[in-house]
Amino acid sequence: LALYFHIGEREEKCIIEDIPSDTLVVGNYKVQRWDIHKHDFLESAPGLGMFVTVTSPSGEVLLSKLYGPQGTFSFTSYLSGEHIICFQSNSTRFAVTAGSKLRIHLDIRVGEHFLDESAIQAKDKVEEVNVRLEHLIEQIHHVTREQDYEREREEKFRRTSEETNSNILWWAIAQTLILISIGIWQIKSLRDFFISKKLV
Amino acid sequence: MPPRGSRGPLPALLLLWALAACATRASEITFELPDNAKQCFYEEIAQGTKCTLEFQVITGGHYDVDCRLEDPDGIVLYKEMKKQYDSFTFTASRNGTYKFCFSNEFSTFTHKTVYFDFQVGEDPPLFPSENRVTALTQMESACVSIHEALKSVIDYQTHFRLREAQGRSRAEDLNTRVAYWSIGEAIILLVVSIGQVFLLKSFFSDKRTTTTRVGS
Numbered sequence: 001l002a003l004y005f006h007i008g009e010r011e012e013k014c015i016i017e018d019i020p021s022d023t024l025v026v027g028n029y030k031v032q033r034w035d036i037h038k039h040d041f042l043e044s045a046p047g048l049g050m051f052v053t054v055t056s057p058s059g060e061v062l063l064s065k066l067y068g069p070q071g072t073f074s075f076t077s078y079l080s081g082e083h084i085i086c087f088q089s090n091s092t093r094f095a096v097t098a099g100s101k102l103r104i105h106l107d108i109r110v111g112e113h114f115l116d117e118s119a120i121q122a123k124d125k126v127e128e129v130n131v132r133l134e135h136l137i138e139q140i141h142h143v144t145r146e147q148d149y150e151r152e153r154e155e156k157f158r159r160t161s162e163e164t165n166s167n168i169l170w171w172a173i174a175q176t177l178i179l180i181s182i183g184i185w186q187i188k189s190l191r192d193f194f195i196s197k198k199l200v
Numbered sequence: 201m202p203p204r205g206s207r208g209p210l211p212a213l214l215l216l217w218a219l220a221a222c223a224t225r226a227s228e229i230t231f232e233l234p235d236n237a238k239q240c241f242y243e244e245i246a247q248g249t250k251c252t253l254e255f256q257v258i259t260g261g262h263y264d265v266d267c268r269l270e271d272p273d274g275i276v277l278y279k280e281m282k283k284q285y286d287s288f289t290f291t292a293s294r295n296g297t298y299k300f301c302f303s304n305e306f307s308t309f310t311h312k313t314v315y316f317d318f319q320v321g322e323d324p325p326l327f328p329s330e331n332r333v334t335a336l337t338q339m340e341s342a343c344v345s346i347h348e349a350l351k352s353v354i355d356y357q358t359h360f361r362l363r364e365a366q367g368r369s370r371a372e373d374l375n376t377r378v379a380y381w382s383i384g385e386a387i388i389l390l391v392v393s394i395g396q397v398f399l400l401k402s403f404f405s406d407k408r409t410t411t412t413r414v415g416s
Contacts, residue, residue: 003227003318005241016230016313107227139350146357157368164375171382178386182393189397197404
């Protein structure tokens with residue numbers, strides 16, 4: 001677990017994963033708390049846990065569990081879209097001392113199906129190649145799903161652009177009509193006014 | 201020399217394939233960077249490892265962010281202000297924790313969505329040539345080409361996905377802006393022209409017509 005970042009103790013940090021449907025996402029994390037006396041991050045802090053919340057694009061919560069200081073979580077997406085994975089520690093200390101922070105190590109893998117390594121070593125050559133090829137086929141399926149999702153998104157993009165285009169056109173016509181009719185009304189109104197005032 | 205038919209290099213190659221998954225690390229994260237905020241990430245890297253940092257801003261404002269990469273001694277290896285996309289490769293000159301930060305401190309109210317991909321180490325070859333006595337079999341070379349092709353497919357796919365997300369975000373911004381501005385302009389047009397007429401009429405109100413008689 002190599003990449004890490006810092007957050008405040010009561011802070012919530014979210015990352016976004018834009019993924020197609022039926023995709024497995026596996027996350028590994030490890031959290032450490034800063035110790036002000038030792039000026040270092042503790043290797044293990046008793047009672048420290050992490051709330052992991054996963055929200056689907058429709059707002060539905062897919063996963064909301066409290067894990068320990070180190071853990072693995074996974075979920076499979078039902079819808080295509082932006083899934084938001086949020087981390088928040090279960091620290092209940094309201095008087096948060098200055099300088100208290102947490103270090104979160106994170107590793108998120110999308111769409112990978114891990115090989116069952118034991119299945120590979122036990123069998124013979126052909127079986128091993130078989131397992132490898134199935135893994136490869138799974139990965140290609142993931143690529144295909146991403147492609148399909150990309151088509152959906154591109155269609156949405158195209159629709160937005162076309163809507164902008166027609167918006168511009170119709171509003172320009174509407175504004176020109178408003179301008180002309182207001183102009184005519186202005187002239188008429190002022191002419192009538194001046195005639196009534198016997199100035200013309 | 202072991203006969204070709206028995207347990208050949210296949211178990212070795214598969215073991216190496218398994219190892220390849222853990223010897224190199226690639227972390228890609230998409231996160232939201234609020235306005236006036238800075239987010240730093242740290243990674244421990246061994247000396248001599250070739251690393252690549254790539255980032256792209258997907259949504260928000262002018263789609264740009266400041267990025268800064270420092271080595272364990274605090275020496276700045278890479279620093280760019282207001283960049284939309286960049287890719288930086290470097291070789292770690294010493295062991296230690298490298299730090300890279302994304303800053304949105306120049307922005308007052310737009311928050312940005314930033315994607316970055318930090319690749320540590322290069323993929324080892326699937327079939328290393330140290331313990332080999334023969335050349336790669338056809339199956340092994342087929343595996344190598346499939347592996348390379350799939351890697352580049354995934355790479356291109358990610359790039360395309362990010363660019364498309366950015367383009368779509370811009371299109372949606374444009375659409376809302378066009379809608380609001382058009383409505384606003386139409387309202388302003390109506391208000392101003394009707395106001396002009398009434399203002400003009402008020403100049404010629406009854407108090408003054410007695411003094412500005414025109415005509416015989």
